[in-house]
Amino acid sequence: MRIKETVSLTGMKRAVAEHMVMSHQQVPSVTVFADLEMDALLTFKREMLDAAAAEAGIRLTLTPIVIKAVAVALQRFPLLNATIGEDGIQLLDEVNIGMAVALPDGNLIVPVIRNAGSMTIIEVAQESNRLAAAAVAGKVSLNDVRGGTFTVSNVGSVPGTLWQTPLVNHPQSGILALGRVREAPVVRDGQLGVGRLMGASLSFDHRVISGLPASEFMACLAELLRMPEMVHAAD
Structure with a gap:
């Protein structure tokens, strides 16, 4: 077989590759999937949040809102905001959400939004925008990039991508991958209609x-997104 080109595994690419191999070998990972209803969240965003975001000088996407909801849900499920050590499972006091960012050269970096649960949605958006811009630059x-306790990855910007089975970012115990929002048939109160759904997959350390x-x-995350005022009230 003829080789057209060899891409060197150097620098960040090698570090990421070695970390992913280590995570895959050491973490007994399982993935669960869900379709998250987004109609209420999209309406809430348009009617309640977009004006505040514009006033703050930022463009608000769905990802910071979901990150905030994840931070709220993690407070109710501390085993997903934990790590495992020689002495046992260590529940972590802070909820620091790692946000996977794809770089122009194809590498991946995971900057961290610290104490996301105590921030407002607008503050989460401001910090995520700052970190994403810094990563690309x-x-x-x-x-x-230090101190993350849980990771969120969004592959929804790629057309046609519904699901992903992400590798747990060791030593964290969970990672959530978000797909694109799509229109799909839904049944509400016994009536068939069209709703907007987002595929999501949670990989977790089964230990x-x-x-x-x-x-x-x-x-719990699905319920929070169906009632986004609960997420907003948790600011």
Whole structure:
């Protein structure tokens, strides 16, 4: 077989590759899937949040709102905001959400939004925008990528992508991948209609948390997104 080109595994690409291999080998990972209803969230965003975001000088996407909802849900499911050590499972006091950012060169970096649960949605959006811009510009500091307790990845910008089975970002115990929002048939109150759904997949360390509470976390997240005023009130 003839080789057209060899891409060197150097620098960041090698570091990411080695970390992913280590995570895959050491973490017994399981993935659960869910379709998250987004109609109420999209309406709430348009009617309640977009004006505040514009006033703050930022463009608000769905990702910061979901990150805030994830932070709220993690407070109810601490085993997904934990790590495993020699002495046992360590529940972490802070909820620091790692946000996977794809770089122009194809590499991936995960800057961290610290104490996301205590921030407003607009503050989460401001920080996520700052970190994403710094990542693309190559100006992320070491402190920006340290201390994550859970990771959120969004592949919804790729047309046709519904699901992903992400690798747990060891030593964290969970990672959530978000797909694109799409129109799909839904049944509400016995009536068939069209709704907007977002595919989501949660990979988790089965040594730390089992399938039932992991699935309950996804159900909790789905409920928060169906009632986004609860997420907003948790500011």
